[in-house]
Structure formats: C-alpha cells, structure tokens
Amino acid sequence: MEKVECERLNDQGQGIGYINNKIIFVPELLPGDKALVQITKEKKNFMEGKIIEYLSLSKDRVKPICPYLNCGCALKSLNYQKQIEYKENKVKNILKKFSGLENVVIDIITSKKTNYYRNKITLKVKDKVGYFKNKTNDFLAIEGCALADTRINEIIKVLNTLDLNNTKEITIKAFDDVMIIIDGVLDISALKEYVSSIYMNDKLVYGNKYITTTINNLTFQISKDSFFQVNTSMIETLYNEAIKLVTNKGKALDLFCGTGTISLILSKHFKKVIGVEINKEAVECALENKKLNNINNVEFICGDANEVCKDLTADVVFVDPPRAGLSKEGIQNILKVNPEKIVYISCDPVTLARDLNVLKEKYIVEKVIPVDLFPNTYHVESVSLLIHR
Ligand SMILES: C[S@@+](CC[C@H](N)C(=O)[O-])C[C@H]1O[C@@H](n2cnc3c(N)ncnc32)[C@H](O)[C@@H]1O
Known part of the structure; x- marks a missing residue:
C-alpha cells in the first residue's frame, strides 16, 4: 500500500497522484485528499489504484446525498463550484x-x-435493481439514485419488493408522465399506479404508447427507444x-x-x-x-x-x-x-x-x-x- 496525495482530476474524474514520480489514477480521490492506496494495475507509463483508507480529506469535499461508492458519479463529493x-x-x-x-x-x-435531475435511467437486475460499478461488471444494488427524478426513485423502491428473477434490465423515463421498459418478465400490477406506460420485451402491456413533455411551449411525444436530453x-x-x-x-x-x-x-x-x-x-x-x-x-x-x-x-x-x-x-x-x-x-x-x-x-x-x-x-x-x- 502507498500514500497518495491527489493533485488534480483526469478527464474521467479520477484523482491523479504520483508514486515515485509515476502517475497513478485513483477513483473517488479528490484534489487535496490524501489516502492509502492499493495499486490495482501497473503499466509502463501509469498505474491504477483503489483507496484503502483516507488519511486526510480535501476542503472542497461535500457530503453527497448518494451513499454509494464508484456508482458512476465521480464528482458527487466535490462542491458544485x-x-x-x-x-x-x-x-x-x-x-x-x-x-x-x-x-x-x-x-x-x-x-x-444538481440532484434528482435525470428523466431517464437504466437499471441492471440481480435480485434487486442496481448499476454496474463504474467501468466494471460488478453489480451494485441500489435503493435509490440521487441523479434520478424523484418519481423514478419511488419506482426503484417498489421494484426492490418484487420478484425480479426473470428480469434483466429496466429503463424508467419520467417526463410529464412516466414509462417503464422491462427487458424480461415481471408482475407489473404493483407498478401501474406510478406510471402511464409499461413495455415488456418490446410489447406495450399497459397504458399509452408514448409519454409527453413540453419545451418552449411545444408538446413532444417521446417513444420507448427515442433519444431525449436527460x-x-x-x-x-x-x-x-x-x-x-x-x-x-x-x-x-x-x-x-x-x-x-x-x-x-x-x-x-x-x-x-x-x-x-x-x-x-x-x-x-x-x-x-x-x-x-x-x-x-x-x-x-x-x-x-x-x-x-x-x-x-x-x-x-x-x-x-x-x-x-x-x-x-x-x-x-x-x-x-x-x-x-x-x-x-x-x-x-x-x-x-x-x-x-x-x-x-x-x-x-x-x-x-x-x-x-x-x-x-x-x-x-x-x-x-x-x-x-
Ligand atoms: C445526442 S442525440 C440528439 C437528438 C436531438 N437533437 C435532441 O436534442 O433530442 C443524437 C441523435 O442522433 C441519432 N443518430 C445517431 N447516429 C446517427 C446518424 N448516423 N444519422 C442520423 N442520426 C443519428 C440518434 O438516434 C439520436 O437521436
């Protein structure tokens, strides 16, 4: 294990430090943090590491709403400025x-x-719903997501009470109304009161084909697979x-x-x-x-x-x-x-x-x-x- 002080962030929001003048990239390490770091990869020109223990914390840190580490929000512990x-x-x-x-x-x-702003998230499923940890296939079960619209968070809670054994992935879109898109099979009876549209294995099984939103006084219909700013x-x-x-x-x-x-x-x-x-x-x-x-x-x-x-x-x-x-x-x-x-x-x-x-x-x-x-x-x-x- 090595002591690393973070000097700045790389373009993926990972902390940059040096061990014997060789650069090391460490997720969840912010400029000003000092930590004990385990080297997880060593190449000719760089290393990657993971934090074992923080030794001292940056003055620019804030306590994020999200309790999860490595969920993909690399900057959530850094103040917004x-x-x-x-x-x-x-x-x-x-x-x-x-x-x-x-x-x-x-x-x-x-x-x-800066929180609860996303109108769309895609959840992986393994008994519970969750994400893959940043840049890995390691599953992280979640009870909520501080980026996602509060209506999506309510649905996450309901999903975690259901039998998800036959479900692979679930996308939730929340605009004026809410759509759930399920890859797999799921008993949807508990979900209906929260949404206006449910798709299962590409078939509309409940409610409307589209959901809608208003931008600059214009109405937009949004379908299951079309892009919309998040x-x-x-x-x-x-x-x-x-x-x-x-x-x-x-x-x-x-x-x-x-x-x-x-x-x-x-x-x-x-x-x-x-x-x-x-x-x-x-x-x-x-x-x-x-x-x-x-x-x-x-x-x-x-x-x-x-x-x-x-x-x-x-x-x-x-x-x-x-x-x-x-x-x-x-x-x-x-x-x-x-x-x-x-x-x-x-x-x-x-x-x-x-x-x-x-x-x-x-x-x-x-x-x-x-x-x-x-x-x-x-x-x-x-x-x-x-x-x-
Ligand atoms: C970043 S989104 C922008 C969409 C739209 N301007 C908006 O703000 O909602 C990019 C869009 O490009 C589409 N797209 C991807 N490759 C394309 C291509 N080769 N030709 C045309 N459209 C493409 C995607 O389906 C997606 O709708």
Missing part, C-alpha cells in the same frame, strides 16, 4: 490539446438542478443557447434531430427547416410532434445524417451527434453544404475537438459554451458557434 471549474477547464484543455483552439471557451452555464431542468436552456447564436431567417438543417426538438423550436425562426435522424421510431415521433404543434415548415428525413446532408442546402446547420461525433465523410459533406454558420452541440469534448480541428480550416470557431447537463458526473455538454471564413 469546483465541479464546474473542473468541467470548464476540461473543455478548454481538450480543445487546446486536440484542435489547437485557445480563448474560445466562454463561461460554463451551470445546471438549475436533464429536464436544462433542456430549454440548452436549446435556447444554441438557437440564439443564429439570426438568419432562411433555411436550417437539424442533423441528428431525434424526436424533432430543435427543428420544431427553430421553425418559428426560419422559413424552412429539415431534420435528419437515423432512428425510425424517433422520426415517427418527430412527424407526430410536427402535427401536434401545427407546424408546416419542417420536414424530417430518416437516414444517416452524415450521408443525407450532401444532397441538401442550408444557410445554417445544427449538428447534435452522439458521443462518437461526426464521421469523416459527414464533415466533408457538411463542408459541401457550405452554410454561413454551424452550431455544433456536443456531449463529448474529445470528439468535438477532433471535428473542430477539421472544420476550422473553413470556419472560424467563434465560441464554445460549456453547459453542465450532468452534475456530479465528469460529463459536460457544449454548444459551439462556427462562422464561415
């Missing part, structure tokens, strides 16, 4: 390292809620930050459009909007959402946004890809569209930096706004504005 400083610096450092961009990151936008308290803020970056009233493309949220909000600012999304179910929702809100100037295309965009024209392109970012062809195709402005919404600063490094040849990266959609975790969203050179 320090969390957001960490995230803002993380975006700055990654952009500098992978795209050479400096002085583009502006002040981070903080989250309205921090309910920040969805409007995120979209409004993105939309206020553009003033052009012509034609907009919304690539990776999900259930059509950005497209439909954009509809009142642009003459024409085209949304592109690969998930058929999400496109069906988007078409339904267009009808629900009586919007006529938006079209949706089901397909690979990286490909489809090459045949489209636009004054402004919004992109909101998954963590993997844009494909190489996707970037080239967006460059062919040649819009005046690109607004890039990203949930991974590393793939954002990689993509900006190519886009910056034709576009000035005017600003990058980090937005904290994921308090208590090391994740950070950002909205970037690119202007044609």
